[in-house]
Amino acid sequence: MQNLKWILRRLSITAATWFIAIGVSILIIVLAPGNPALMLLVQFLQSGLPYDRAMQMVIAYIGYNPEEPWHLRWMRYFTSILSGNLGTSIIYRLPVSQLIAGAIPWSIFFVSYSLAITLAMGILLGLALAYYRNKVVFSRTVTVILTIFNSIPNWILAAILFVYVGARWKLLPYMGPYSKDVVPGFNLPFILSVLHHYTLPTLVMVLTSLPGWTFATSSIATGVLKEDYVMIAKARGIPSRRILITYIARNSILPIYANIGLTFAWLLVGTVWIESQFQLPGLGTLLAVTSSARDYPVMIGTYVIVITAIILANLLTDLTYALIDPRARVGEE
């Protein structure tokens, strides 16, 4: 009963957050100076079209009247998002929902694949860094390397690997999600080809998000190392490998678990650069391409989907966290 109440409370907070986040974002977009439809109208008028004709063209192109007041425009955007009818793409001439539905699986695969590798490596490296912090050469080398990777923006690493490992040295595939001679579907050659093509993009995601995870894990694990039960376990002569796994790892993973949602969001935004750099299908490419082409319906639709995914990921982390750690349910203010 208590748990059910807690879950319902979480769900309603999530729903409220979604409504406000989408509502405010659209308000900002609508209120931002520079009405795109008006700019297009001026462009048509300058090219010598009569007013009526220009207006018709704009409505056909953008799908709404440029002289519509902002609050009506906000209402129209919001209701169309709620009803799931996101309109038609200007450049692809396809329903926005169809474009987004095609992009979602690729991005989910890419982000969760990178996230899983980052998590596993980050936690292992963080634990090692904390446990062997007295081994100066090891810990210093790892820290310096990670700090350097921390200062390389992910899009720069993507560009470097794209140019050198991909285009110049041809060591790994650097364009497209799979090679042309496999048949998409649930078969082994296709899956292997996809994994092969995602090697470079995933490497970029992992290398640039690894430092944050490692440092967070290591600072928490350093705290756990000072706990009495670790000291006593050592005194009892328990092998250090077992101490590391059963005592330190278990107690360090809990506090950083809550950060998974944040890392997910960060990786999802990173796809805007990395997917478009390696010409992979997905939400990031969709956003980058349609934004440059000023395809407003797709742009806003993709934005809404990305925000929704982030909010859902946060909810999922919250709920599963409470499963692992019952204190989270009681400690709720």
Next chain:
Amino acid sequence: MSVGAMHSNPRLLSFKSTFKILTMGINRKLSLGILLVYIILGLGVVLGVIPQLPPYRGGLEYVYQPPSMHDFPWYILGTEYTGRPLLLTIIHGIPKALTIALLSAIITVGAGTILGLISGYIGGVVDDIISIVINVALTIPTYLLALIILMVIPEELKQNIFILASILSITAWASLARAVRAQTLSLKKREFVDVAKVIGFSVTKIVFGEIMLFLAPFLAMNLVLSMVSAIYGYTGLAFLGFMPMTPDNWGVQIYMAIRAGGALYSDRAILALWAPIITIILLQYSLINIATAIGEAMNPALRVSVGETE
């Protein structure tokens, strides 16, 4: 193996501390030095000590030329996509990048601090409302919304560095606001706040004088880290083509070296590709190191543990 065994050996300890002074010190000093070089060069541009950019010259005989000794030292890295000397163009990018980064960091830290302090200290309905605002802003990634806004607004507004800086910090203040709120909640239970109340300090003086002073080092660290993110956004969004395409943005230089300079096929634009990349990474690296140094200075516990791990 254990910490105790390590400290009981005086020779090892003294070796370790010497090692730390030699290497850690150099790392930090180097970072400060790099930042200083950027600031001096930036001031040089603003004060006019460093020459103005020559006019744009298109055409294959001017664009992406190899290094030359002509007009030393400006052509030492060759020319870039507008036919101007690469070194000079990159140096001319410093004042704008640093100003936008600092402005954006001030807006981010300012908004985060004010909201966090008010929310944490006043509590009640104000806290509830500000907490909702913070939680909503936390779910909206800064550069996602920034990208959309940059796309919607007209080109002439993007020339204004105040507007650019505000866009780059549009929701970036949220995580700091949450941290400041949590800190304020615990700080307001301390004795010195009670004493200040008894003496008759006004709420503004307690919040912005006493509590904020306590958080000053933490805020300083976040100011530097916010600069790191702002530079990421400023150059990264330029690389995607959402910033004004001016040669003084390092992101634009990297984009051009790949798209127009033929970095994919030849080494013709290799300097124009790597020079802005190294400029960005060096700046980020030194800022991150300075932020870590500030963080350790304010928290001795961190210094011990990080000093051991680093």
